[in-house]
Amino acid sequence: MRPLVLLLAALIPAASLASVTYSFDWYCSGCAKLGMGSNGREGPYGSGSACEGARTSMAGSLASRGCGSGRCFNPQPCAASGTPDLAPASPTIAPARPRPESAKVPPYFDARPDRVRRADEARPLEEAPAQAISGRWRNSFSWYDVRVSKDAIQIALVETCRTPDCQRREYPNRPVFLGRLEGNRLIGVVPIRNALESDQNGRHCGTPAGEFQVEGHLADDRGTIVWRNAELPVPEGCAPVSISLGTWRRG
Numbered sequence: 001m002r003p004l005v006l007l008l009a010a011l012i013p014a015a016s017l018a019s020v021t022y023s024f025d026w027y028c029s030g031c032a033k034l035g036m037g038s039n040g041r042e043g044p045y046g047s048g049s050a051c052e053g054a055r056t057s058m059a060g061s062l063a064s065r066g067c068g069s070g071r072c073f074n075p076q077p078c079a080a081s082g083t084p085d086l087a088p089a090s091p092t093i094a095p096a097r098p099r100p101e102s103a104k105v106p107p108y109f110d111a112r113p114d115r116v117r118r119a120d121e122a123r124p125l126e127e128a129p130a131q132a133i134s135g136r137w138r139n140s141f142s143w144y145d146v147r148v149s150k151d152a153i154q155i156a157l158v159e160t161c162r163t164p165d166c167q168r169r170e171y172p173n174r175p176v177f178l179g180r181l182e183g184n185r186l187i188g189v190v191p192i193r194n195a196l197e198s199d200q201n202g203r204h205c206g207t208p209a210g211e212f213q214v215e216g217h218l219a220d221d222r223g224t225i226v227w228r229n230a231e232l233p234v235p236e237g238c239a240p241v242s243i244s245l246g247t248w249r250r251g
Contacts, residue, residue, distance in 0.1 A: 024078045
């Protein structure tokens, strides 16, 4: 009897160990961009706490890489598989019983984060008002390029005619307006690099170089700009001098 008792004593600790394992399924609608698949199973783990720890760790890892829980990563609850082995009540050897299969739970997928992600991707970018006038514009004899940087607007003269018949052209690429857009008003200055000299009735008249206030009106359809005259200072007794950029249309 002693060998039989010793054999049973050796078998009890091994039999008391649970053969139940834990694992969890996961589904990830946006993990492809991280180099992962869209679904998988993690486990088996020897205990429920180990499974929950792995589930939390995976969610935290994906969250730090931009695809965390609640957006596109959907970990399922930990599920147990198998049954615990109990020590036999008597030395009688019972016939082996087939182990029941774990219950198959249909996967749960929360589509709400994926819907939110698709809505974020489909939302159009709002165009700044100033960006709406960037590009090429022209009047009857010149081409202009409107360049927008944040809220500032710079307009450069790209090409212009040197003769009335436009057989000869020049490409100065110099700024003709520096300012901003307020509603439909272009408010800023026109830079004059060289002083303008003239003789009027035997009197020498000239206008200095510098930057002078000018204003333009942008049509509601963003297709036309009409510029007002910029008044230049002149000496007393000289005729007033004004310049205008004319009327522009989309190129």
